[in-house]
Amino acid sequence: MKNRVIGIMGAMPEEIEGVVALLSNCVETTMGQRTYFSGQINGIEAVVVFSRWGKVAAATTVTTLIQQFNISELLFTGVAGAISPELKIGDIVLGKRLIQHDMDARPLMAQYEIPLLSKTYLESDETHLAIASKAINAVIENRSLHAVIGEQELLEFNISQPNLFIGDIASGDQFFSKNEQKENLKAQLPNVLCVEMEGAAVAQVCYEYKIPFSIIRTISDAADDSAHIDFPSFIKKISSKYAAEIIKNIFKIL
Numbered sequence: 001m002k003n004r005v006i007g008i009m010g011a012m013p014e015e016i017e018g019v020v021a022l023l024s025n026c027v028e029t030t031m032g033q034r035t036y037f038s039g040q041i042n043g044i045e046a047v048v049v050f051s052r053w054g055k056v057a058a059a060t061t062v063t064t065l066i067q068q069f070n071i072s073e074l075l076f077t078g079v080a081g082a083i084s085p086e087l088k089i090g091d092i093v094l095g096k097r098l099i100q101h102d103m104d105a106r107p108l109m110a111q112y113e114i115p116l117l118s119k120t121y122l123e124s125d126e127t128h129l130a131i132a133s134k135a136i137n138a139v140i141e142n143r144s145l146h147a148v149i150g151e152q153e154l155l156e157f158n159i160s161q162p163n164l165f166i167g168d169i170a171s172g173d174q175f176f177s178k179n180e181q182k183e184n185l186k187a188q189l190p191n192v193l194c195v196e197m198e199g200a201a202v203a204q205v206c207y208e209y210k211i212p213f214s215i216i217r218t219i220s221d222a223a224d225d226s227a228h229i230d231f232p233s234f235i236k237k238i239s240s241k242y243a244a245e246i247i248k249n250i251f252k253i254l
């Protein structure tokens with residue numbers, strides 16, 4: 001059996017900082033404009049890296065984790081825009097199925113189908129979904145976010161008690177900041193909970209290499225005309241804290 005090495009990708013440099021701080025015996029390796037931080041969390045080998053943004057960047061980063069660092073599992077954290085009206089800023093989405101909303105090779109194949117894989121959705125396996133959802137629920141139930149994020153900051157973003165949603169995540173090389181983009185996606189793929197720019201690309205590479213993956217996203221915006229508001233402030237004050245807490249909890253039950 002392959003040695004257990006957990007790859008951890010974060011879509012925000014601020015998130016990575018908090019996760020790197022969890023590593024003991026940290027060693028840095030720079031390759032292809034990315035810095036990989038290797039060490040242990042709770043005695044388990046881990047490699048942490050900023051994914052960079054978009055499908056190509058994220059796919060390249062995860063491929064390096066697989067080929068150069070021999071990871072056996074992959075955890076991805078980042079922020080996303082809400083598509084389902086049920087989601088509020090600060091809620092957490094765990095991807096059960098990932099789809100590339102900008103994949104369209106019609107008429108050669110159906111819309112959204114990934115060429116040569118005969119697949120439209122990439123699925124996270126039951127075991128890793130269960131581990132991630134248990135860890136996220138523990139973070140929510142123990143109110144550990146309230147311990148690391150000030151009440152004032154939570155109020156600023158109207159966050160009281162975050163909820164966990166498990167379902168479809170759509171990824172593509174577009175930042176959703178217009179009502180029209182959101183409405184189009186909702187009409188085309190009504191089950192999608194949230195939209196981002198990396199998850200389904202990472203899921204595709206993991207599927208091809210048979211690496212189990214968990215894609216975890218904190219809702220930062222409503223993926224509409226209001227999407228640009230307070231983005232940097234949200235990352236700094238909220239989502240970077242979420243990432244470290246969630247990762248810490250996952251390593252407790254791995």
Ligand code: SAH
Pocket residue numbers: 011012053054078079080081082174175176177195196197198220221222223224227231232
């Ligand atoms: N930090 C930059 C923007 C980052 S790019 C800034 O300050 O302007 C956007 C990142 O957030 C990507 O990782 C993407 O996956 C995610 N994301 C958050 N909201 C999104 C939205 N509405 N549409 C697409 N991606 C979104």
